Amino acid sequence: MGITALNFVDIADVERDAAQHLMPSEKVAFALKAVRDLNLFTDRRLVMIDQKGVTGRTTEVTTVPYSRITRFSVETIALVPEVKIWTASASEAIKMVVSADGRLRDLNLFLADKTCG
Template identity: 40%
Template sequence: MGLFDGLMGNATEANHKEITKQLADVLIPDEHVDLAFKLVRDLVVFTDYRLIIVDKQGITGKKVTYKSIPYKSISRFSVETSGHFDLDAELKIWISSGVEPAELLQFRKDKNITQIQKALAAAVLS
């Protein structure tokens, strides 16, 4: 996938070493990146302890929000794949007993939504 796919909302798998270096100030000692996906400037990162969602904001991307969701806090999640007319695939994540999803990630025609769902299931259900 190239830049056009990123602009259209498709996530691409990111290099673990690059992401580990980029998140050096966020990761705790002995925390390792297991899986990472890049969406233009944003990231969805699976470590051995938590899910980290990196949201770069503004024109320069200098302002960054790091959302950290420990796997033990995730009570449920759902994946909706894209269809013929609805091109968005969605991942919804609920925390504890929340009624509304704490996080909603959207992807367009993305084959990686299945891989992301598997990684989340492995982390939450183990």
């Protein structure tokens, strides 16, 4: 089975699905979606929404505050572009296979601002 790449999507297209996972004043800067998974880069944190099982009834929501990110990498020119994020408490990186898109560079700058700024 192959790896499904996350695609950048317009924020307006995922607002309804994302609203229940966001704080009232939280704003989404980038949204990446696969078939049933949704990753949101907000002004406060990374939110990864993973629908599990055949029916998708079980949903796992993982939150990573930007303050807990120790390093990251964004591979933009590759056969399979990838974003890797390491946190203070995990030995393995969070890996996201992302479709080739000009917004990868914008995401890189966004993460740099949130983690280094």
